[in-house]
Amino acid sequence: AQKITQTQPGMFVQEKEAVTLDCTYDTSDQSYGLFWYKQPSSGEMIFLIYQGSYDEQNATEGRYSLNFQKARKSANLVISASQLGDSAMYFCAMREVNTNAGKSTFGDGTTLTVKP
């Protein structure tokens, strides 16, 4: 069974608007971390934001926030005030600490296009 599911292959958003990228995950581990990475067309992988499974508050990093709903096993990325430079592929990933030696599992990604 796929452990990370990103159901939106592609998304469009108008510049300056907010956008939510969906991510659901599956794990039986109690201790895990959820990550979002950005991959622009140049190909590098850029870390955006992290949420630990025991964190009670939703993580925020500048214009990025992670909407963490543990019971629903979802970890959606919210980008506020979209910019043209946000156009990229976005990957949700999970690291299971106790059972999998910290191996990261990635979703298939969502391609975000910001329209001017």
Next chain:
Amino acid sequence: NAGVTQTPKFRVLKTGQSMTLLCAQDMNHEYMYWYRQDPGMGLRLIHYSVGEGTTAKGEVPDGYNVSRLKKQNFLLGLESAAPSQTSVYFCASSFRDSEKLFFGSGTQLSVL
């Protein structure tokens, strides 16, 4: 501050040839990983290492071998390249198993 360095950045092989990809990190990280990314897809784990001298198989290990003789280096080998191994390869590292990954810039490999 170099971070994670992968060499080479591009490589073209003929079917049956062998090659080694080198990953070097200067952050004293314990954990190192090799991923492959096929077009339009996420990253899939090939092999990983949780410390010097240790390696383990990931999700798609067939056709690859790895070695971690030194803590800072993690080598990925293809003994007999196949067209199905055409992909972008990423090396990544982290200090602890709960922390974010630091990625290299990737290696574009084409097998003809």
